[in-house]
Amino acid sequence: MDGPHRSPCNEGQVQAAPPPTQALSASRKRWILVATVLGSSLTFIDGSALGVALPAIQRDLGAGPAAVQWVSNAYLLTLGALVLTGGAAGDRFGRRKIFLIGVVVFALASLACGLAPTVELLIGGRALQGIGAALLTPGALAVIGATFPPEERGKAFGTWAGAGALFGMVGPLIGGWLADQADWRFIFWINLPLAALTIAVTLKAVPESRDDDARGLDWIGALLAVAGLAALTWALTAAPDLGWTSPAIIAGMAGGVVMLVGFLISQARQSHPMMPLTLFRSAVFSGVNLLTLLLYFALGGAMFFLPFDLIRVQGFSATMAGAAMLPFAVVMGLFSGVAGRLADLFGARLSLSLGPILSGIGLALLAWPGPGAGYVDGPLAGMTMLAIGMTLAVGPLTATVMGAVQPSHTGVASGVNNAVARVAGLLAVALLGVILSAVFVSQADSSDARALLGQVMAGGDLDSAATDAFHTAFRVVILTCAACAVLAGVIGALTAPGKFQTAE
The missing domain is CATH 4.10.860 (DNA Excision Repair, Uvrb; Chain A)
Structure with missing residues (x-):
């Protein structure tokens, strides 16, 4: 899933010195911020809403387990591999121009996804969405960095991140409701009016900016x-x-x-x-990126497979499954600032060790409920603990990555870290899908267990033995995620700087 785990604090890269901003009025700057928030909302809503709708998509399009994994993987693949190129393209060819191209590409891809009659065409549309996101996401942050002077950027980025948390909060509810009451295709179609509004505001309010020193891509x-x-x-x-x-x-x-x-x-x-290897000479930079790989591997895999267990095993509706994600978004949205202040007070090492370990405990709690559990005795405790752990880790993680390199390299360092997080989610869905399949096949009493797995995930009318086999496989997957998160905390304890250390 490319939804709840996507932190607005860890997206893209911001490079190059901004142009003079004295001529821009406060009202103009607010409209510029509105444009970037609207554009980014395309990815925030789409990503968080799609996860809980995947079971309905699999059922309606007759997709097998591998195909439904590619609905997520195709997006993560192009986004993770191209986000650094997207940021560099904005610096060279114009940040507003690349941002607008990204919005248009994402909108056209969303239209294709909404109209897709087969899962293969949906996968193609999702790959195109990833290309659009790789252009518009770093473009939005670069536009903010080029518009606001240094003393105003913190507030501007905070507003952008807060809006992202809000969109991430409502996304699962929207996706679940549409899957239950309407049609999952509307998840993609609602991007069209949002994209049109983004384009109108951007053309009206956002000035063009570029880095005259930017070189080839x-x-x-x-x-x-x-x-x-x-x-x-x-x-x-x-x-x-x-x-x-x-x-x-x-x-x-x-x-x-x-x-x-x-x-x-x-x-x-x-x-x-696009990824200078010299950055990895810093032990802190290397260690924190390894932490990012493990932590977002755990989170990405858990958030992809969790809706299938909630809907197929626990009997949740898609709307209820979306509501199960709410503690994550609420805690992240309300307490990220507090977590940042705690990191300033006690140092990044405490946050980057304790946060992932608490996330691991939360993931392990998600494996605890048996079939038929309700919301309170089901995912509530695990999601809340996971949210607390991620909230502690995300802000200090980004700050530590940027502090581990020279100031002139902070943009590309942030971009590399974001790409690592996206690739981690991509690998998680693929590798954990292998584990899920292997455990299910070993547990299921069927001559064609792979086909049976597809029927379970698509919501077929099956006996309790098949459902129990899936839940056993899910538990192995989620406990693997928990172990990766705890290992990330150990790496944070070993490599992150303490209170009185610099990151370099």
Whole structure:
């Protein structure tokens, strides 16, 4: 899922010195902020709403387990691999222009998703949405950075992040209600009026800005990253159906690894790489990005598979499943500022060790309820604990990443960290899907357990044995997520700076 786990505090990159802003009135700046919030709301609402609608999408389009994973993976793949290129394109060609292109691409892709008659076309539309998001998300932050002077940027970014938390809060409820009462396709169609309003406000209020010193784009790196991640993810997702010894799977995994190694080589040789490897000379930067990989792997995997368990095993409606996500959004939205002040007071190490460990405990609690549990004795405690842990970790994580590099590299450092978080979600859905399938097949009493798994996830009328097998598999997946989160906390304790240390 690309929803609740997406923190507005950890999106994109902001680079380059802003142009003079003295001529912009306070009213004009407010309208510029409105434009960036509206544009970003496309990704915030869409991502958080889609997760609880995935079971309905799988049922209506007759998709198997691998195909429904790609509904999420296609978006995460293009977003994670291209977000750094999107930020650099804004610096070179104009931040407003790239932001608008991203909004248009996202809107057209949303229209395609809403009209998709097959899951294959929906997957294609989701990949196109990811390209749009990779342009508009860093573009929105870059527009804010270029508009507001340093003394006003904190408040502007805080307003943007707060709006993101609000949209993330209502997204699951919207998605669940539409899946239950209307049509999941409206999740995509509501993006069209939002995009039109964003374009109108942007053309009216947002001035163009660019970085005159920006150089060429790293297209080779972008293509290698997309191709390598796509091949590896496809192989992991298709392996349960085709078998690990299938020539196609072996070729996919080998090709993916080769292209990702080629990506690293290209980054070492490029004069202007999308991911400068020199950043990883900092032990803090490397450690916190490893923490990010594990923590967002845990969160992304849990949030993808949780709605299936709530709806298919616990008997929740899609609306109720969306409501189960509310504690996450409420705690994140209300207490992120408090968590930031705690990190300032006690140092990032405490937050980046305690936060992931509490998240791990919350994830483990989500595995505790048996079939048929209600809301209070079901996901409430786990989601609340998970929210507290993530709230403690997210803000200090971003600040630590940016503080681990030279000031001139803070934009690309933030962008790299955001890309790591997105790729972590991509790998989580693929790898944890393998675990879910393997455990289900071992538990199910069926000659075609993979087909039975698809029927369970799509809401078929099945016996309790199949449902119990799915719940057992879900528990293994969620406990794996919990272990990854706790390991992230251990890494935070070992690598994050303490109260009296600098990040460098």
